[in-house]
Amino acid sequence: MPSPPDRGQRVDGCEGPDCLERVHAACEALWRDVPDVDGTDRLLFETAVVELVGNAVEHAPGPGGSTVLLGASADALWVEVRAPGPPVEVDLDAPLPPDDAPSGRGIPLVRRTTDTLTLTREQGVNVWRAVRSLTAPRRFAGGGPAQVP
Amino acid sequence: MDVRRELPSPTTAVLTPVGRLTMTAAGIFTAAVERTLAQGHVRVVVDLAETTFLDSSGLGALVGGLRRARERGGDLRIARAGEQVRAVLTLTTMDRVLRPYGSVDDALAP
Numbered sequence: 001m002p003s004p005p006d007r008g009q010r011v012d013g014c015e016g017p018d019c020l021e022r023v024h025a026a027c028e029a030l031w032r033d034v035p036d037v038d039g040t041d042r043l044l045f046e047t048a049v050v051e052l053v054g055n056a057v058e059h060a061p062g063p064g065g066s067t068v069l070l071g072a073s074a075d076a077l078w079v080e081v082r083a084p085g086p087p088v089e090v091d092l093d094a095p096l097p098p099d100d101a102p103s104g105r106g107i108p109l110v111r112r113t114t115d116t117l118t119l120t121r122e123q124g125v126n127v128w129r130a131v132r133s134l135t136a137p138r139r140f141a142g143g144g145p146a147q148v149p
Numbered sequence: 150m151d152v153r154r155e156l157p158s159p160t161t162a163v164l165t166p167v168g169r170l171t172m173t174a175a176g177i178f179t180a181a182v183e184r185t186l187a188q189g190h191v192r193v194v195v196d197l198a199e200t201t202f203l204d205s206s207g208l209g210a211l212v213g214g215l216r217r218a219r220e221r222g223g224d225l226r227i228a229r230a231g232e233q234v235r236a237v238l239t240l241t242t243m244d245r246v247l248r249p250y251g252s253v254d255d256a257l258a259p
Contacts, residue, residue, distance in 0.1 A: 017173040024169070024202070043233045050204045054172045099246045100216055102209040109205055112240040 005071025015065035034072040036138045044113040045077040051106040056083035075137045081128040150174035152181040162190035167199045170207030182214040191223025194256040198229035228256040
């Protein structure tokens with residue numbers, strides 16, 4: 001099990017497609033905070049994050065919007081998307097759709113860019129969690145106080 | 150996101166999405182493709198050199214554009230994709246269908 005995050009970012013009130021811009025900004029802030037994370041790990045993790053947030057704002061637009069938590073630990077990147085609204089049923093093991101399908105690649109893409117993906121229902125909220133293990137552990141992790149929102 | 154457009158010939162077009170091609174911008178891109186095809190430019194090259202990020206919605210817009218171009222007897226090809234875009238294409242195995250060309254000229258070649 002990867003170690004828990006010691007650095008993080010948080011986006012509240014995430015509603016509508018425009019929230020993706022805020023999530024990209026949060027990722028950029030996280031990368032500034034953990035410059036020792038490999039570039040490929042960054043771009044694949046951010047790919048997963050955007051898919052999860054896009055899925056949340058598109059399919060479960062609950063009151064108050066979603067909360068997005070991003071974290072980095074010594075050996076992994078973490079994302080949690082808390083999306084209020086009715087329960088969603090998603091096949092996390094869905095295969096890639098046919099080549100000419102315009103949609104259906106989001107969850108398979110998350111599965112291919114992260115090591116674990118879970119969806120749980122907690123106190124009326126759909127909670128998506130994904131973790132990507134780092135290709136190489138961070139060199140400077142744990143050097144200061146934990147800064148996780 | 151903006152989509153720049155050049156029309157090298159009466160049947161070809163080069164579309165250049167500038168910025169992130171995600172859920173936010175997929176509709177803008179799809180509209181640009183539709184307009185271009187409707188004007189007879191059925192061989193479309195999408196220059197991705199200035200596309201900094203692609204998600205599954207943006208990929209879906211590319212797939213939809215390819216389908217509509219072929220329905221009109223044309224084609225849609227992509228060129229100059231960056232690392233993140235190439236990763237999305239590879240991980241979804243769509244690089245078999247949307248083969249990334251190294252240059253716009255290569256993609257425009259018959």
